[in-house]
Amino acid sequence: MIKITDVTKSYGEGESKNQVLKGVSFEVENNDYLVILGASGSGKSTLLNVMSGLEGLDSGSVSYDGENIADYNDAKRTSFRKDSVGFIFQQYYLLPNLTVAQNVRMGAELSSNDDYMSIIDAVGLKDKCNKLPSQLSGGEQQRVSIARALAKKPKYLFMDEPTGALDEETGRSILDYISKLQKKQEFTIVMVTHNANIADMAKRIIHMNSGKITSITQNAQQKTAYEIGW
Numbered sequence: 001m002i003k004i005t006d007v008t009k010s011y012g013e014g015e016s017k018n019q020v021l022k023g024v025s026f027e028v029e030n031n032d033y034l035v036i037l038g039a040s041g042s043g044k045s046t047l048l049n050v051m052s053g054l055e056g057l058d059s060g061s062v063s064y065d066g067e068n069i070a071d072y073n074d075a076k077r078t079s080f081r082k083d084s085v086g087f088i089f090q091q092y093y094l095l096p097n098l099t100v101a102q103n104v105r106m107g108a109e110l111s112s113n114d115d116y117m118s119i120i121d122a123v124g125l126k127d128k129c130n131k132l133p134s135q136l137s138g139g140e141q142q143r144v145s146i147a148r149a150l151a152k153k154p155k156y157l158f159m160d161e162p163t164g165a166l167d168e169e170t171g172r173s174i175l176d177y178i179s180k181l182q183k184k185q186e187f188t189i190v191m192v193t194h195n196a197n198i199a200d201m202a203k204r205i206i207h208m209n210s211g212k213i214t215s216i217t218q219n220a221q222q223k224t225a226y227e228i229g230w
Contacts, residue, residue: 002028002051002156002188007060009043009050020046022211023060033182033189033222035199038208044192045160047208051190052085052158053077064156082110086154086187088162092141094133100144101129108151116151122177123147124170138165146174150181157182159191163198168230175201176225197229 009021020043028034038044049055051062053069061068069080086107094103101120108116120126123143133141142165149157157178163171179201182189191198199205200223207215 001030001065002190003061003063004028004047004051005061005063007047007050007062008058009046009055010058020211021050021057024211024213025060026206026213026216028188028190031182031186031188033179033201033203034191034206035202035204036190036192036206036208037194037196037199039194042208043211044208048158048160048190048192052087052156053081054087084155086149086152086157088146088149088157088159090161090164092133092138092145094141094144094148096133099130099132100125100136103133103144104147104151107148111151111153113151113153116147119147119151123174139167139170142166143170143174146178150178153185154187156188156190159189161193162191163193163195172225172230179225195230200228201225 004027005025007021007024008019010017010019012018024047036044036047046055050057057070060070062070069077072080101117104116104120108114120129123146125140125143125147128136128140133144136144146162163174166174175198178189191202193199200219202219203222205217205219206213207217
């Protein structure tokens with residue numbers, strides 16, 4: 001379980017200080033599918049970064065199975081992310097001198113996963129294995145970053161607008177694959193999006209505004225990627 005307790009986070013100092021998170025508290029059950037919804041500037045991406053250990057916080061706690069990672073030093077927090085966490089960002093963060101297969105294999109090697117080629121195939125890039133990122137479209141690069149995160153077999157998968165660079169057909173296909181893989185491998189999903197339709201796939205939805213949680217709702221029934229609007 002992930003337990004977020006009274007988390008605050010600010011950027012800047014003095015008169016330019018901007019408090020982005022203002023006492024945020026909630027829990028995420030193991031194998032949950034949680035979507036964080038909110039307008040641009042609501043604090044949802046900052047919350048994702050703090051709860052995944054990418055950024056520190058001003059006050060409060062972020063606990064995984066009772067252990068507060070906010071108390072970790074940089075080295076221990078890096079080790080935690082390496083061992084347990086997968087990330088899919090709006091930016092691709094691919095290594096430009098490595099091919100598609102090599103970029104994905106990097107994620108796979110963190111968990112000794114020899115079956116990463118099946119993930120490349122599942123995201124529709126089997127014929128692009130030997131291409132460099134510069135030879136791919138934006139949508140293809142996003143699919144590489146998704147495959148790399150999934151090849152790691154993370155215990156917790158954090159996603160920030162993962163379908164932002166994808167067309168509808170590809171976006172639905174990717175979300176469907178991630179959802180099915182979650183059921184098979186039993187990992188926790190936390191996704192940030194502004195697309196309320198995608199939230200229909202989640203078990204629970206956190207609604208944010210101005211750095212605070214305004215409500216937490218639960219779907220009576222989760223929809224598939226092919227049942228939601230787009």
